[in-house]
Amino acid sequence: MKNAFVKIIFIGLLVSTPLFAKVYDFTEGNKLTLLQDARASVQLKLELIKNAKHHIHIMTYFWDKSGYPMEMIKELKKAHQRGVDIRILTTNLPSLAMDFWNTSEKELFLGYDVKNSESTLAFLKLSPGQNESLINNVHEKIFLVDGEKAILGGRNITDKSYVAKDLEVVLEGSIVNQVQEHFKKMFSFLQKLNISKICKDQDSLCMENVARQSFADDDVKYFPIQPHYEGGARARILTNEVLFAQHKNGYSTKERLKLKDDIIDTIININFTKLRAYNYFIIPTDRYKDFLMKNILAGKEISIITNSKASAASISDKGYLYSLPVMLSYVENGINLYQWQGDVAEEGKDQLFYLHEKVMLFDDDHGIIGSHNFGVGSTSVSSEISVEFYSQNIVKILNDVFDSELTSKLTKQTNSSLLENEILQNKKMIKLLHSPVFSSLVKEIY
Numbered sequence: 001m002k003n004a005f006v007k008i009i010f011i012g013l014l015v016s017t018p019l020f021a022k023v024y025d026f027t028e029g030n031k032l033t034l035l036q037d038a039r040a041s042v043q044l045k046l047e048l049i050k051n052a053k054h055h056i057h058i059m060t061y062f063w064d065k066s067g068y069p070m071e072m073i074k075e076l077k078k079a080h081q082r083g084v085d086i087r088i089l090t091t092n093l094p095s096l097a098m099d100f101w102n103t104s105e106k107e108l109f110l111g112y113d114v115k116n117s118e119s120t121l122a123f124l125k126l127s128p129g130q131n132e133s134l135i136n137n138v139h140e141k142i143f144l145v146d147g148e149k150a151i152l153g154g155r156n157i158t159d160k161s162y163v164a165k166d167l168e169v170v171l172e173g174s175i176v177n178q179v180q181e182h183f184k185k186m187f188s189f190l191q192k193l194n195i196s197k198i199c200k201d202q203d204s205l206c207m208e209n210v211a212r213q214s215f216a217d218d219d220v221k222y223f224p225i226q227p228h229y230e231g232g233a234r235a236r237i238l239t240n241e242v243l244f245a246q247h248k249n250g251y252s253t254k255e256r257l258k259l260k261d262d263i264i265d266t267i268i269n270i271n272f273t274k275l276r277a278y279n280y281f282i283i284p285t286d287r288y289k290d291f292l293m294k295n296i297l298a299g300k301e302i303s304i305i306t307n308s309k310a311s312a313a314s315i316s317d318k319g320y321l322y323s324l325p326v327m328l329s330y331v332e333n334g335i336n337l338y339q340w341q342g343d344v345a346e347e348g349k350d351q352l353f354y355l356h357e358k359v360m361l362f363d364d365d366h367g368i369i370g371s372h373n374f375g376v377g378s379t380s381v382s383s384e385i386s387v388e389f390y391s392q393n394i395v396k397i398l399n400d401v402f403d404s405e406l407t408s409k410l411t412k413q414t415n416s417s418l419l420e421n422e423i424l425q426n427k428k429m430i431k432l433l434h435s436p437v438f439s440s441l442v443k444e445i446y
Contacts, residue, residue, distance in 0.1 A: 001076065001238055003259075007036065012366050013239040014144065017171075017248040020065060022239070022241075022262075023238075023262055023266075024178045024234065024236045024237045024238070024239075025236060026234050026236045026377070027173065027174035027175050027178070027192035027226070027232055027234070027235060027236060028174070028229065028232070029158055029173055029174070029227075029229045029231075029232040029233075030171060030172065030173035030174060030175045030229060030232045030233045030234070030235045030389070031168065031170075031171075031172040031173055031229040031232050031233070032169050032171060032172075032232075032233045032235065032391060033172075033386075033395055034167065034168075034169055034170075034241065034391060034394065034397060034398070035167070035168040035169065036167060036401075037152065037171060038155060038161045038162050038164070038350065038395045039162065039350070039421070040157060040168065041151070041161075041168055042053065042068050042104070042161075043345045044151075044170070045072065045143055045151065046071065046072065046075055048143070048145040048149065049072065049075040049076060049145070050075060050078075051143050051145075052079050052080070052146055053146055053155055054084060054085065054146050054147070054221045055084060055085040055086070055087070055120075055146060055147070055215075055221070055222065055256075056076065056079060056085070056086050056087075056144070056145050056146075056395055057087050057088075057142065057143075057144040057145075057147070057180070057187075058086075058087070058088045058089070058142065058143055058144075058157070058182065059089045059090070059138060059140040059141065059142040059186065059385075060088075060089075060090050060138075060140075060141055060142075060156045060157045061090065061091055061094055061137060061138065061139050061140075061141070061156050061371075062089050062095040062097070062098050062156055062157070062158065062159070063088070063095050063098075063099070063104055063105075063156070063157040063364075064089060064095070064098030064157070064158045064379045065098070066098075066158055066159035066160070067105050067159050068157075068158070068159050068161075069104055069157045069158060069159070070103075070104060070107065071399070072157065073104050073107050073108050074154065075105075075215040075311065076108060077107075077108060077110075080112075080117075080119055080121050082364065083118060083119045084119060085119050085120040085121075085215075086119075086120065086121050086122070087122045087124075087183075087187055087213065088122065088123045088124070088128075089124050089125075089126075089138050089183075089186055089187060090123075090124075090125050090138055091125060091126045091137045091138045091139070092125040092126060092127040092128065092139075093128050093135075095129075096127065098158065108121070108123060109121065109123070109264050114205070115205070115373065116208050120212055120213050122187075122213045123297040124187065124190040124191065124194055125190075125194075126139075126190060126193070126243070128358045129440065130193050130248050130399040131193065131243055131246055131255075132246055132247065132250040132251075133246060133381060133434070135381050135385040135441075135444055135445065136242075136243055136246060136381050136382070136385055137381055137382040137383070138190070138243075139371050139378065139382035139383060139384055140152075140153055140186070140187065140235050140371050140383055140384060140385040141153055141154060141156060141168070141371050142179060142182075142183055142385060144176070144179055144180060144183060146221075147171055147176060147177070147180060147221065147222050147223060147224045148172065148176065148224070149171065150170075150171045150172075150175075150176045150180070151168050151169070151170050151171070151177040152168065152169055152171065152179065152369065152370055152371070152385060152386070152387055153166065153167050153168025153169060153358075153369060153370065153371070154167060154168065154356050154357055154358050154370075154371060155168055155356075155411060156180055160215045162350045163314070163351060163352060163353045163354075164349060164352060164353070164354055164355070164356040165340065165343070165352040165356060165357060166168060166356040166357055166368060166396075167308075167357045167358075167359055168369075169369050169394075170367050171235070171387060171389060172226075172227070172229070173226050173227060173228065173229055173232060174226045174228070174236075175225060175236065175237060175348035175387065176226060177223050177224075177272065178221055178236065178237040179237055179385070180223060180263070181217075181223075182216065182237060182239055182385060184217070184222075185241070186216065186243075186383060187213075187214075189243065189244065189247075191210065191213065191214070194367055195210060195340060201424070227445075233389045233390060233391040234390040234391075234393065235387055235388065235389035235390070235391075236387070236388055236389075236391065237373075237385060237386070237387060237388075238262055238263045238266050238368070238370070238385070238386045238387070238388050239262060239263070239383070239384065239385050239386075240261045240262060240263050240264075240372060240379060240381060240382070240383060240384040240385075241262075241383055242256065242259055242261070242379065242380065242381065242382065243383045245259055245260075245383075248318075253380070253444070255374065256379075256380035256381065256444075257379070257380050259286065259379065259380065261285070261378075261379040263286075263368075263372045263378075263384060263386050264285060264287060264288050264372075264374070264379060266368075266388060267288070267291065267360065267368065267374075268287055268290075268291035270362055270366070271319075272295070272300060272366070273300060273301065273363055273365050274300070274301045274302075274303075274360055274362075274363055275300065275301070275302045275360065275361070276294070276303050276304075276360075276361040276398075276399060276402045276403075277302075277303070277304045277305075277359065277360045277361070277374070278304070278305050278306070278355060278357035278358065278359045278360075278402075279304050279305075279306045279373070279374055279375070280306070280307065280319075280355065280356060280357075280358065280373045280375065280446075281306065281307060281312070281322075281323050281373070281375060281446045282304070282306050282323040282327045282337075282375075283319065283322060283324050283326065283375040283376050283377070283442075283443055283446055284326065284374065284375060284376070285375070285376055285379050288374060288375075292330070293333055296333050296334045296335060297333075299319075301336075302334075302335045303336040303337075303402075303406065304330070304335060304336070304337050304338070305338045305339075305340060305355065305402070305405060305406075305411055306323075306327075306337065306338070306339060306340065306341050306355065307319075307339065307340050307354055307355050308320070308339035308340055308412070309321075309339075309342065309422065310341065310354060311339075311340045311342050311354040311355060312354065314342075314353040314354040315354055316446075318433060318442060318446070319442065319445070319446030320369045321426050321429055321430055321433060322422050322430070322433045322434065322439075322442045322443070322446065323422065323446075324419060324422055324426070324430060325430070325434075327419055328415070328416060328419040328420065328423065331414060331415060331416050331419060332416055336361075337413070337414050338405075338406055338411040338412065338413050338414070339411060339412050339414050340354065340355040340410065341409065341411060341412055342354070342410075344409070344410075345411060347361060357371055358370055358371060358373055358374065358386070359398065360374070361367075361395055361398055361399055361402065363395075364395055364396065364399065365390050365391065365392045365395050366388075366390055366391060366395065367388075367389055367394060367395050368386050368387075368388050368389075368393070368399065369386060369387055369389075370384065370385055370386025370387060371385055371386065372384040372385075372386050373446075375443075375446065376443040376444060376446075377443065377444045377445060377446055380443075380444050381444045383411075
């Protein structure tokens, strides 16, 4: 009877994953707390793990074997040993690039005995070719503990976060259940993709373990009644669930570029007077670029901070070089474009080499923070999550930071002459990157 029950659950996993996007409703009375410092973010996450009582849910583009990730693995093991469920989702290819021998994952599972464990331990990865494309990604950055606090933003589980200008936000209130709902959808989806590999011969113990990893919408430990914070932010979650659509239809590259992206579709319908934004690289979809140009023609003010060639070199300057013609068109049409020059080294302070923030600030009270890079790659091949919110306090803090950077040595406003000169100096490489052989690859990677 038990095996029959397990098989029913197992079959349910195969058919229950919803393959459609959802636009979440705004919720009221949420508490948002900015995490501007990477080391403070790490300490908070470690403290949350140490105090976790029921579950820890993590999504990250990659997980490497540097110092902080391995410290987190140790704390996750301790949490699991005291009965905390742990579920981790990531993408295999970038994780392999950072940790070829899977050191962190092996350490997490060292000593784990599924037969005798009373709590769940799951580490699921999206592998190359597993979802009809070699470069599909789990790109969300979610850190959620006990259904009470969720952290979203741009930071992966790596020490490299210490040298990147980035931002995260802690969410509390009703919006946490929206984050949990998205995590559940993504977890079920990766379970479904991996299930034939995990349980090739439908071993009953294996299927029982897979079934146990799932969790239900009506379990109040995962979806609790959330507190309402007086004077809190009006907020909702935005997602791009391209992996679902890709799995269902197996789209080509051209088709992927035309897919619905609820994050970008939300942005292009926002009315504003002044827009401040951080863009990792300037490689926009046509809809996003048209939105910016339409608003510039309407007399709106748009200022964007992006990477310079020097700061991009900390990652790869190919995305920067590819984006130069678009940057030139931005500037020629009246967008104020500033390039991050890299932070100055100071004693006792991390030097920030490149810009990785994914933030939009509309006027004085409306913002978006998340994992979406506002570019082609985030729309066409990566699952993404952002929080859209209304909060004068939070937006004022971020606007003040943004405006201070425009007048500091950290950024430099670019112009047509400077960009034309860079294009001329890198003409051959830009032509190569824009060739049919490389263009789609570069756009979707960056």
